[in-house]
Amino acid sequence: MSALGSVVADRQIIVCCGSGGVGKTTTAAALALEAARRGRRACVVTIDPAKRLADALGLEALTNEPGKIEGDWPGELWALMLDTKSTFDDLVMRYSDDKDQARRILDNRLYRNISGALSGTQEYMAMEKLYELHDEGRFDVVVVDTPPTRNALDFLDAPRRLTRFLDNRIFRLLMTPTRAYLRAVSVATQAFLRTISKVVGGEVVADAVAFFQAFEGMEQGFRERAQHVLSLMSDPATAFVLVASPRRDAVDEALFFASRLHESSISVEALVVNRLYPRFGAGSADEARSRASSLAGTPLAELYDNLADFREVAEREERHFAALAEKVAPAPIARVPFLAADVHDLAGLQRVGEFLFS
Amino acid sequence: MDPAGFCTQSRVFIVAGKGGVGKTTVTAALARMAALAGLTTLIVEVEGKSGIGAAFGRSEPLTYEEVVLSAGGGPDGAADIRARTLTPDDALLEYLEDHGMRRISKRLLSSGAIDVVSTAVPGIKDILVLGKVKALERSAAADLIVLDAPAAGHAVTFLTSAAGLLDAVRMGPIRAQAEDVLALLSDPARCQVLLVTLPEETPVNEVVETAYKLEDRVGVQLAPVVVNGVYPVMEGLDVDVAAAAAEADVFLRPGEAEDLAEAARFRLDRMALQAEQVRRLADGLPLPQLELPFLFTTELGPDEVDVLARALADSVRKLP
Numbered sequence: 001m002s003a004l005g006s007v008v009a010d011r012q013i014i015v016c017c018g019s020g021g022v023g024k025t026t027t028a029a030a031l032a033l034e035a036a037r038r039g040r041r042a043c044v045v046t047i048d049p050a051k052r053l054a055d056a057l058g059l060e061a062l063t064n065e066p067g068k069i070e071g072d073w074p075g076e077l078w079a080l081m082l083d084t085k086s087t088f089d090d091l092v093m094r095y096s097d098d099k100d101q102a103r104r105i106l107d108n109r110l111y112r113n114i115s116g117a118l119s120g121t122q123e124y125m126a127m128e129k130l131y132e133l134h135d136e137g138r139f140d141v142v143v144v145d146t147p148p149t150r151n152a153l154d155f156l157d158a159p160r161r162l163t164r165f166l167d168n169r170i171f172r173l174l175m176t177p178t179r180a181y182l183r184a185v186s187v188a189t190q191a192f193l194r195t196i197s198k199v200v201g202g203e204v205v206a207d208a209v210a211f212f213q214a215f216e217g218m219e220q221g222f223r224e225r226a227q228h229v230l231s232l233m234s235d236p237a238t239a240f241v242l243v244a245s246p247r248r249d250a251v252d253e254a255l256f257f258a259s260r261l262h263e264s265s266i267s268v269e270a271l272v273v274n275r276l277y278p279r280f281g282a283g284s285a286d287e288a289r290s291r292a293s294s295l296a297g298t299p300l301a302e303l304y305d306n307l308a309d310f311r312e313v314a315e316r317e318e319r320h321f322a323a324l325a326e327k328v329a330p331a332p333i334a335r336v337p338f339l340a341a342d343v344h345d346l347a348g349l350q351r352v353g354e355f356l357f358s
Numbered sequence: 359m360d361p362a363g364f365c366t367q368s369r370v371f372i373v374a375g376k377g378g379v380g381k382t383t384v385t386a387a388l389a390r391m392a393a394l395a396g397l398t399t400l401i402v403e404v405e406g407k408s409g410i411g412a413a414f415g416r417s418e419p420l421t422y423e424e425v426v427l428s429a430g431g432g433p434d435g436a437a438d439i440r441a442r443t444l445t446p447d448d449a450l451l452e453y454l455e456d457h458g459m460r461r462i463s464k465r466l467l468s469s470g471a472i473d474v475v476s477t478a479v480p481g482i483k484d485i486l487v488l489g490k491v492k493a494l495e496r497s498a499a500a501d502l503i504v505l506d507a508p509a510a511g512h513a514v515t516f517l518t519s520a521a522g523l524l525d526a527v528r529m530g531p532i533r534a535q536a537e538d539v540l541a542l543l544s545d546p547a548r549c550q551v552l553l554v555t556l557p558e559e560t561p562v563n564e565v566v567e568t569a570y571k572l573e574d575r576v577g578v579q580l581a582p583v584v585v586n587g588v589y590p591v592m593e594g595l596d597v598d599v600a601a602a603a604a605e606a607d608v609f610l611r612p613g614e615a616e617d618l619a620e621a622a623r624f625r626l627d628r629m630a631l632q633a634e635q636v637r638r639l640a641d642g643l644p645l646p647q648l649e650l651p652f653l654f655t656t657e658l659g660p661d662e663v664d665v666l667a668r669a670l671a672d673s674v675r676k677l678p
Contacts, residue, residue: 118476
């Protein structure tokens with residue numbers, strides 16, 4: 001069985017990561033489809049699929065709940081498009097003491113901005129959704145596509161960033177309503193908040209205070225949950241698949257990502273390299289180029305120049321590829337060639353699968 | 359249109375597009391084209407990535423302090439190209455210092471109050487970055503300022519932040535900043551957005567969607583859309599290899615004819631696919647198009663940027 005084949009057959013969670021535009025979503029969907037073909041109940045969580053792929057997966061309606069894709073396979077294939085805000089809302093509802101507390105948080109303006117503005121929230125909610133789906137036990141395997149982050153660090157730091165935000169001490173001190181605490185608020189802190197008010201307006205500070213008041217008591221639950229989510233990431237049942245294309249910038253980001261995963265003691269289970277140019281023949285680009293110049297003026301010259309062009313691309317890609325392979329060794333590598341058309345249906349996913357699992 | 363005229367339509371060009379379409383390549387080519395037309399150019403990088411420096415042969419990362427990426431005054435008559443970073447954190451610190459809050463700026467960062475404020479006021483960091491770009495524009499920091507915008511879906515959020523912030527903050531210096539940014543973005547004589555795409559299906563769909571969003575929500579002037587990575591035309595590929603070999607009186611080794619024929623077929627197929635996507639783009643988006651060639655030969659370095667800048671200039675000259 002191919003290495004990716006055993007990942008799809010055995011693991012409970014598969015995280016596809018890499019920079020934007022390298023085919024992460026397509027890879028994630030192809031992995032989930034293969035799991036279903038092997039008789040497993042699989043669910044793919046996508047972040048921002050291209051529209052036609054979303055249509056093919058039945059993701060037109062954004063419900064944040066998995067939808068089933070019918071097809072001719074022994075297992076099950078489900079897909080959902082992550083809705084960061086509803087995922088966060090669910091989390092608030094889960095940890096609030098009562099409906100009233102939940103309502104006060106959900107209605108707060110600062111809270112309403114969190115899902116769109118706090119960096120790392122989308123990354124964290126992807127992990128949270130993954131945890132929830134895994135925890136419910138409805139699926140044998142959940143495949144997640146990570147957001148195209150500006151900075152790969154965001155993704156692993158997201159839970160910590162969020163809890164740090166929720167634990168913010170300055171606001172916590174100020175908002176606490178009892179008199180004893182009020183005295184504890186130092187003059188410096190009050191001056192500090194007044195300064196913030198002057199810059200962004202008093203309403204913003206008032207919103208923040210109200211938010212932290214409403215959140216009182218919930219941060220412990222959030223922190224524990226974040227801890228569970230993080231430990232799931234390093235669980236042996238979880239596999240990280242690094243997705244890249246052989247362009248220099250994408251390779252640089254993939255190398256950086258591999259280092260970060262390594263620092264977090266997470267190993268890359270497999271590397272998928274998409275959109276590789278074909279290699280025409282065994283000869284070198286230089287050889288074809290010199291043939292072209294010695295044949296200048298004949299109808300063969302252009303043909304050799306063209307051959308040399310593609311061999312140069314292939315040689316360059318091979319060098320990038322080798323650098324990546326060394327970095328993730330001994331992880332196996334799957335190569336997916338340049339396909340004639342973009343993937344936007346199940347047949348296309350299956351074609352990608354043939355390369356992934358060959 | 360001549361390249362100098364193109365580059366002086368507005369002082370600021372914001373280069374935007376999804377990840378992987380070659381935004382940085384286009385930023386470099388545009389800057390070099392302007393420099394060749396004798397215009398001093400400042401490249402502003404907002405994500406702390408290394409690509410733009412590498413394109414001009416610089417191995418160290420860019421810094422908040424301007425550096426000269428490509429010194430002018432050579433035989434080609436080019437002007438200087440300078441570059442700097444402008445990350446949201448840098449912009450924020452500078453803003454605080456300019457507003458008499460140097461003393462508390464460290465505490466704002468270390469206490470996490472910044473996170474709270476930037477969440478309470480979405481887009482505040484984007485506004486500070488764009489506000490700084492506006493200040494550079496106002497002080498005429500260069501003849502042309504090229505902003506390499508954030509990648510992915512961030513471009514629309516980035517550029518709509520000013521309008522969104524005006525709803526959230528009713529007074530104070532941040533509101534004034536947002537108003538100034540909106541004035542910059544909505545004035546075609548000061549600022550334009552240059553969208554970048556590839557001649558492939560998904561990137562074409564996405565650029566059309568982004569263009570309409572930007573026009574509807576920001577009212578920003580869209581420059582011609584740049585189609586990056588177009589295969590250069592190569593004649594003489596649609597021939598029978600054996601006949602060509604016979605005509606050249608050349609003996610081909612076993613397998614060589616197949617390699618030549620397959621490579622020729624691959625290029626012709628890709629060119630046909632690209633042409634189809636370029637047509638789809640023209641149908642979906644009524645903007646003029648500029649083309650940049652796909653580079654088969656090497657990685658992007660100063661020589662390649664020069665080739666691309668000249669190709670971009672040729673493409674600009676074909677504009678009415």
